[in-house]
Amino acid sequence: LLFLSETGGKDRRSGLILTIPLCLEQTSMDELSVTLDYLLSIPSEKCKARGFTVIVDGRKSQWNVVKTVVLMLQNVVPAEVSLVCVVKPDEFWDKKVTHFCFWKEKDRLGFEVILVSANKLTRYIEPCQLTEDFGGTLTYDHMDWLNKRLVFEKFTKESTSLLDELALINNGSDKGTQQERERSIDLNFLPSVDPETVLQTGHELLSELQQRRFNGSDGGVSWSPMDDELLAQPQVMKLLDSLREQYTRYQEVCRQRSKRTQLEEIQQKVMQVVNWLEGPGSEQLRTQWGIGDSIRASQALQQKHEEIESQHSEWFAVYVELNQQIAALLNAGDEEDLVELKALQQQLSDVCYRQASQLEFRQNLLQAALEFHSVAQDLSQQLDGLLGMLCVDVAPADGASIQQTLKLLEEKLKSVDLGLQGLREKGQSLLDQISNQASWAYGKDVTIENKENVDHIQGVMEDMQLRKQRCEDMVDVRRLKMLQMVQLFKCEEDAAQAVEWLSELLDALLKTHIRLGDDAQETRVLLEKHRKFVDVAQSTYDYGRQLLQATVVLCQSLRCTSRSSGDTLPRLNRVWKQFTVTSEERVHRLETAVAFHSTAEKILQECPDQPEAFHEMDQFDEIEAVGKSLLDRLTVPVVYPDGSEQYFGSPSDMASAAEHIREKMKLVSLKKQQLRQPEATTPES
Numbered sequence: 149l150l151f152l153s154e155t156g157g158k159d160r161r162s163g164l165i166l167t168i169p170l171c172l173e174q175t176s177m178d179e180l181s182v183t184l185d186y187l188l189s190i191p192s193e194k195c196k197a198r199g200f201t202v203i204v205d206g207r208k209s210q211w212n213v214v215k216t217v218v219l220m221l222q223n224v225v226p227a228e229v230s231l232v233c234v235v236k237p238d239e240f241w242d243k244k245v246t247h248f249c250f251w252k253e254k255d256r257l258g259f260e261v262i263l264v265s266a267n268k269l270t271r272y273i274e275p276c277q278l279t280e281d282f283g284g285t286l287t288y289d290h291m292d293w294l295n296k297r298l299v300f301e302k303f304t305k306e307s308t309s310l311l312d313e314l315a316l317i318n319n320g321s322d323k324g325t326q327q328e329r330e331r332s333i334d335l336n337f338l339p340s341v342d343p344e345t346v347l348q349t350g351h352e353l354l355s356e357l358q359q360r361r362f363n364g365s366d367g368g369v370s371w372s373p374m375d376d377e378l379l380a381q382p383q384v385m386k387l388l389d390s391l392r393e394q395y396t397r398y399q400e401v402c403r404q405r406s407k408r409t410q411l412e413e414i415q416q417k418v419m420q421v422v423n424w425l426e427g428p429g430s431e432q433l434r435t436q437w438g439i440g441d442s443i444r445a446s447q448a449l450q451q452k453h454e455e456i457e458s459q460h461s462e463w464f465a466v467y468v469e470l471n472q473q474i475a476a477l478l479n480a481g482d483e484e485d486l487v488e489l490k491a492l493q494q495q496l497s498d499v500c501y502r503q504a505s506q507l508e509f510r511q512n513l514l515q516a517a518l519e520f521h522s523v524a525q526d527l528s529q530q531l532d533g534l535l536g537m538l539c540v541d542v543a544p545a546d547g548a549s550i551q552q553t554l555k556l557l558e559e560k561l562k563s564v565d566l567g568l569q570g571l572r573e574k575g576q577s578l579l580d581q582i583s584n585q586a587s588w589a590y591g592k593d594v595t596i597e598n599k600e601n602v603d604h605i606q607g608v609m610e611d612m613q614l615r616k617q618r619c620e621d622m623v624d625v626r627r628l629k630m631l632q633m634v635q636l637f638k639c640e641e642d643a644a645q646a647v648e649w650l651s652e653l654l655d656a657l658l659k660t661h662i663r664l665g666d667d668a669q670e671t672r673v674l675l676e677k678h679r680k681f682v683d684v685a686q687s688t689y690d691y692g693r694q695l696l697q698a699t700v701v702l703c704q705s706l707r708c709t710s711r712s713s714g715d716t717l718p719r720l721n722r723v724w725k726q727f728t729v730t731s732e733e734r735v736h737r738l739e740t741a742v743a744f745h746s747t748a749e750k751i752l753q754e755c756p757d758q759p760e761a762f763h764e765m766d767q768f769d770e771i772e773a774v775g776k777s778l779l780d781r782l783t784v785p786v787v788y789p790d791g792s793e794q795y796f797g798s799p800s801d802m803a804s805a806a807e808h809i810r811e812k813m814k815l816v817s818l819k820k821q822q823l824r825q826p827e828a829t830t831p832e833s
Contacts, residue, residue, distance in 0.1 A: 159277065163198040164195055165201045165273065231259060311391060311394055415488075438600075439513065439604070526567060561623050564619065575606075639695045643695035643716045643720070647692060647716060647723055653727060654723060658730060662802070740778045744809070
């Protein structure tokens with residue numbers, strides 16, 4: 149192709165012009181023959197029938213080379229060649245030799261050979277059909293034609309090969325069975341070249357050809373109509389149409405294959421998820437039946453369950469992704485795959501939801517077990533605290549502290565009651581959940597595992613009930629003891645109060661009960677009041693004695709020694725003896741005062757004219773003695789059994805009482821004198 153070309157020009161018979169430029173260098177006849185064969189294969193049969201005019205440019209070559217080329221034409225294209233124009237150089241070869249050779253071989257060659265100068269070629273060919281090298285005006289760029297021809301040849305080769313491959317792939321996909329189609333597609337699935345690239349090359353080539361034909365070449369000269377035949381524009385269009393058709397079928401095949409591959413991948417992943425969840429995943433749950441026997445054990449089981457959940461989460465994430473892919477395929481609306489896709493989706497969803505429900509059930513069960521053990525531990529600590537409180541001996545300081553301790557004890561017992569009630573509720577809830585385990589046991593006999601869990605829960609509740617009952621019994625005993633202690637403290641306090649009251653009565657007796665009365669009647673009233681006062685003191689003393697006796701009984705019951713009753717009884721007895729001595733002294737003084745006032749009033753009320761009055765003079769002596777005795781008692785203190793002394797009232801009070809008695813004694817003495825005066829005057833008369 150570097151030496152030969154079809155310029156697109158035509159001779160006067162409308163035959164194509166073939167130019168063979170020769171040079172000074174050695175010309176390879178083999179390459180020349182191959183090139184001629186190629187160039188002659190380009191035109192259509194219609195063009196070939198019109199014959200060729202061959203221009204052998206020998207201006208730069210030797211005669212023997214020209215001769216060889218001409219003879220070769222007879223072997224390569226004898227039927228197509230009608231005229232051979234040998235362009236001779238200015239310094240022409242020997243005329244005789246050349247003329248003799250061509251003339252001699254004329255009949256044998258089958259075509260006419262003429263020797264002509266370059267400037268005389270127009271005698272045989274129109275100037276518009278000759279290039280500038282031969283004095284013509286035909287625009288021809290051999291390198292441009294060569295490049296486009298190479299592009300065309302490459303496109304033709306690749307498109308033809310691609311068409312065969314695509315046809316093989318497409319035809320293989322149309323076979324009867326699905327297995328044969330898949331085997332054919334597997335063997336010939338990828339073409340050797342990219343169809344998009346080949347189509348793009350063909351479109352660019354066709355666009356270039358159409359542009360040069362209708363818009364002219366780059367130099368502005370219209371492209372020759374022979375270009376359709378030389379560059380085979382119709383062939384390019386035909387190849388493009390075939391490629392588009394086969395490529396469209398190929399894309400559909402690829403789409404079907406991609407869809408089938410995607411479906412198979414989804415099915416494979418679905419089975420992986422299902423097999424793991426129904427295999428290792430379910431086995432992990434089958435081995436986890438315990439609930440633990442403490443908070444720590446339940447927390448350890450929860451941690452193990454979280455690890456199992458973490459493994460399941462990875463597969464659940466795959467499930468979500470697969471579910472989205474299946475939903476996308478279902479939305480695509482391929483009816484032939486709808487049933488299979490829905491079946492896969494349903495199977496996957498059933499297994500995942502069932503496994504998720506089992507995980508959630510197990511998590512709830514472990515959480516309930518943890519709460520049960522937490523309540524049990526709290527209750528156990530409360531019982532331990534209550535038992536510790538009951539085991540410590542009670543040594544309160546007073547009744548108020550006992551009441552406070554008793555209140556605290558009752559609060560703790562109430563808290564234990566509430567804790568035990570909460571434990572029963574948690575335990576029953578846990579037992580209800582355990583009873584539902586068999587519903588997803590996959591046929592596994594969970595009787596043994598459930599029995600162990602049930603026995604443990606019931607055992608914990610029974611143990612807590614027994615401990616609570618023991619504490620209640622101890623609380624009853626402690627309550628009774630503490631109530632007795634409260635009563636003991638109360639008795640001691642009341643006994644001490646009785647001592648105080650009796651002391652106050654004694655003090656009142658000494659300080660306020662000092663009047664002896666102005667007459668017998670008033671003195672008798674004071675004496676009666678004093679006896680009532682003594683009765684009150686006696687009741688107070690008896691009340692104190694009873695309280696102290698109760699204290700002794702309570703101390704014996706409590707097996708303890710009262711801290712206050714030991715000195716309360718002596719104090720009570722001492723005060724009572726002091727009161728008794730003082731009361732007796734008071735009674736004696738009042739009785740003496742009654743006798744004194746009664747006699748004095750009787751004497752003072754008698755008339756002097758009564759003769760019997762003179763016979764009662766001895767009463768004056770008696771009343772004087774009583775008065776003096778009474779006055780003496782007013783000056784004498786009350787002497788207690790312990791030797792201590794105490795006076796009634798103040799000295800002024802005693803002086804006032806004594807003065808009243810002396811006045812009455814003076815009246816009696818005056819009365820006595822009055823009675824004696826008549827007795828003295830009688831003998832004198």
